[in-house]
Amino acid sequence: MVMEMEYPNPLDTDKPMTSLSNKVYFQCTTETLVEQTLERGQGRLSDSGALCINTGKFTGRSPNDRFIVNDETTAASVDWGSVNIPISTTVFDGLLAKMTSFIADKELWVRACYAGADPNYRIHVTVINTTPWANLFCQHLFIRPEEGDLQNFQQEWVILQVPEFLANPIVDGTRQENFAIINFSRKMILIGGTAYTGEMKKGIFSVLNFLLPRHNVLPMHCSANEGPDGDVALFFGLSGTGKTTLSADPLRKLIGDDEHGWAKDSIFNFEGGCYAKCIDLQADKEPQIYGAIRSGSLLENVCFVPNTNMVDYSDSRITENTRAAYPITHIALAKQPSVGKTPSNIFFLTCDAFGVLPPISKLTIAQAMYHFLSGYTAKVAGTEIGVTEPQTTFSACFGRVFLPASPTTYAALLGKKLEQHPDVNVWLVNTGWTGGAYGEGKRISLRHTRALVAAAIHGQLQHTSFMPHPSFGILVPQSCANVPSAILNPRDTWQDKNAYDLQANKLASLFIQNFEAYRQQADEAIRKASPQVLQAVQ
Structure with a gap:
C-alpha cells in the first residue's frame, strides 16, 4: 500500500513519511512484493514459483567496507581493528544527508519488523529499501509482527539500504563506493553501493552481538534444533563443516539455522x-x-x-x-515461536583436512572455551591455484567478522553459561578427513557422523569409555553403536603412525600460534586446554 501522511518518517520521526518520499509502500505482502518485482523487470520466477533476482556487482558481503561509528558509545567497548573499522560521526552524518536527498524521488519500501524471538530481548527494526525484492528479503529473514502489534510499534533501529547510491571515497571518507556503517548512538545502519541482502541480516546480527552480552545473553552464530522431548542441540561451524546438514533432522524441530541467543533459561532465534x-x-x-x-x-x-x-x-x-x-x-518441522530450553548438547563442527582430529570428542569447559575462541576449520588443497596442502582457517566464536567486542568477551560468557549448567555436553565433531590428510585419506562418512551426533544427543556416549587425545587432550569415545570402533581414534586409521604424529604436531602448532592473540586475556585453565606439540615417533 502507498503510505499516507500519518506514518512517521523513520529517519526523522518529527516529520511525515511524505517528507522522505511521496512513493512509499509500507508492510507489503509477499505476493505484492513479488508482483512489484516482476512488474519492474527486476526478477523472474523459477519453475518452483520462487522469485529469482540478481544482486549485481556484489554477490557477498564486503567486510573491508563495513564500518562502526567511533563515538562515546563505542570508543571503549568495540574491539577496533581490521574487523571493526572505525569511521567518524562526521562521515556518517554526511552520508546520511546525501542518501536522504538521493531517495527523495525514489520509490521506497518500508517494513517494521523484529530481531529476536524472545520478547524480552528483541529489538524493533524499521527497514527502508529501494527495491521490492530487498524488502521481501527482510519480510522473510526478520520476524514479522502480528497485525495488532503494528499499531503500537515503537521503532528502535533503522536500516537504510540504497544500492544505487555510490559514495565518493575521496569526499565521503569511505574506502570505495560501497559501504555498510553501523551507528550505535543513532541506532542506524546505512548501506550503499551494494545490493547484497546479507549485509542487512549481518548488520543486525552485529548489533545484537554488541547489545545482548550486557544483558547476560550470549549471541551465537549457530543453528539449533529440538527433539521430541524438548531437548535442544546447537551446531556451530564455519562454511563447509556441515552445520546446515546436521541440524536438518527429520525427527527434530528446527528452531533456527544461523543466529541465536542463549538467555538465562532459553535459546531463541534472532530471525524469522x-x-x-x-x-x-x-x-x-x-x-x-x-x-x-x-x-x-x-x-x-x-x-x-x-x-x-x-x-x-x-x-x-x-x-x-x-x-x-x-x-x-x-520448513515443515519449524518450531513456532522459535524458542527452546537451555541446550543439552553443543556441537563444534570442523572439517579437518589434516586428518588429525577424531570424528567426535568431548570437551571440558576450558576446552570448550579454547575451541570456541579458535573456531577452526581447514580449506583443502586444490581449491585454489598454488594451494598444495590444507590451509587452516580460524574464526573466533565461529563468526569473528560479526563481533564488535573482543572474542574473549563471548568466550567468557560461554564459560559462565556452561558453569551455570554443568549438564550441558560440548562436543567437537570432525566432518573432514581420516586415515590421512586430504589427498591421501578419505572423508569421514556422513552416515557415521550422523550416528555419532545422534548417539551424543540420546546420551548413548555417556555409557562408553573415553581416552584423551595425546596432543589435544580432548576425550575420545572408544565405542559407538553403528560406527566402526576403528575410526574413532584417528591415529589408528593412519598406516604411517609417525606421519600422523608429525601432522598432529603441525596442527597443534597452528592452534597455539592462533591462540597467542588471546593468551594474555585467557585464564590459566583455558591456557592449559591448548594442544601440545609432542615428540614424533622415530
Whole structure:
C-alpha cells in the first residue's frame, strides 16, 4: 500500500513519511512484493514459483567496507581493528544527508519488523529499501509482527539500504563506493553501493552481538534444533563443516539455522527465516531446503537451465554464494515461536583436512572455551591455484567478522553459561578427513557422523569409555553403536603412525600460534586446554 501522511518518517520521526518520499509502500505482502518485482523487470520466477533476482556487482558481503561509528558509545567497548573499522560521526552524518536527498524521488519500501524471538530481548527494526525484492528479503529473514502489534510499534533501529547510491571515497571518507556503517548512538545502519541482502541480516546480527552480552545473553552464530522431548542441540561451524546438514533432522524441530541467543533459561532465534546456501543443492541430500524453495521464496544469483525456468543449482558462473531466502515456516518441522530450553548438547563442527582430529570428542569447559575462541576449520588443497596442502582457517566464536567486542568477551560468557549448567555436553565433531590428510585419506562418512551426533544427543556416549587425545587432550569415545570402533581414534586409521604424529604436531602448532592473540586475556585453565606439540615417533 502507498503510505499516507500519518506514518512517521523513520529517519526523522518529527516529520511525515511524505517528507522522505511521496512513493512509499509500507508492510507489503509477499505476493505484492513479488508482483512489484516482476512488474519492474527486476526478477523472474523459477519453475518452483520462487522469485529469482540478481544482486549485481556484489554477490557477498564486503567486510573491508563495513564500518562502526567511533563515538562515546563505542570508543571503549568495540574491539577496533581490521574487523571493526572505525569511521567518524562526521562521515556518517554526511552520508546520511546525501542518501536522504538521493531517495527523495525514489520509490521506497518500508517494513517494521523484529530481531529476536524472545520478547524480552528483541529489538524493533524499521527497514527502508529501494527495491521490492530487498524488502521481501527482510519480510522473510526478520520476524514479522502480528497485525495488532503494528499499531503500537515503537521503532528502535533503522536500516537504510540504497544500492544505487555510490559514495565518493575521496569526499565521503569511505574506502570505495560501497559501504555498510553501523551507528550505535543513532541506532542506524546505512548501506550503499551494494545490493547484497546479507549485509542487512549481518548488520543486525552485529548489533545484537554488541547489545545482548550486557544483558547476560550470549549471541551465537549457530543453528539449533529440538527433539521430541524438548531437548535442544546447537551446531556451530564455519562454511563447509556441515552445520546446515546436521541440524536438518527429520525427527527434530528446527528452531533456527544461523543466529541465536542463549538467555538465562532459553535459546531463541534472532530471525524469522533462513538464508541458505544453495550451490549444488539436491533434493535427496537437502530435502528440507529444497522443498522450502517455492512460491514466495527469494533466490539470489542463480543460473537457469538454458531456455527454461528451471534453476541449475550446480551452475556457479555468477557466484558460489548462491542463496535462498524463505520464512522458517517453509520448513515443515519449524518450531513456532522459535524458542527452546537451555541446550543439552553443543556441537563444534570442523572439517579437518589434516586428518588429525577424531570424528567426535568431548570437551571440558576450558576446552570448550579454547575451541570456541579458535573456531577452526581447514580449506583443502586444490581449491585454489598454488594451494598444495590444507590451509587452516580460524574464526573466533565461529563468526569473528560479526563481533564488535573482543572474542574473549563471548568466550567468557560461554564459560559462565556452561558453569551455570554443568549438564550441558560440548562436543567437537570432525566432518573432514581420516586415515590421512586430504589427498591421501578419505572423508569421514556422513552416515557415521550422523550416528555419532545422534548417539551424543540420546546420551548413548555417556555409557562408553573415553581416552584423551595425546596432543589435544580432548576425550575420545572408544565405542559407538553403528560406527566402526576403528575410526574413532584417528591415529589408528593412519598406516604411517609417525606421519600422523608429525601432522598432529603441525596442527597443534597452528592452534597455539592462533591462540597467542588471546593468551594474555585467557585464564590459566583455558591456557592449559591448548594442544601440545609432542615428540614424533622415530
